[in-house]
Amino acid sequence: MHDLRQYEVVERIKKEGWTKAVLRDLERALAPAFAVGRMSLSSPIPPSGDWSTLNVRHLAEIKVTVSRWADGLDPPAETLPIVVELGV
DSSP: OOOOHHHHHHHHHHHHOSOHHHHHHHHHHHSOEEEEEOOSSSOOOOOOSOGGGOOGGGTOEEEEEOOOOOTTOOOOGGGHHHHHHTTO
């Protein structure tokens, strides 16, 4: 899956500048995507024993996708503290 939201944010930056609203949209665009699904190579193993020792890999497959920065996302120095707060 290719997320185009970052490129939309780049276009907004060109029109509006680095406003707080644009930074909020940037935060949403850079948020990691989580996908949880069934085990693909083996059958799920029913949980047994104590929940604190349960291995999640036996129950589900979890994938995390993190977007890389789009071309044109070069925050100016004065916005860097705000961008860093976003967890970028």
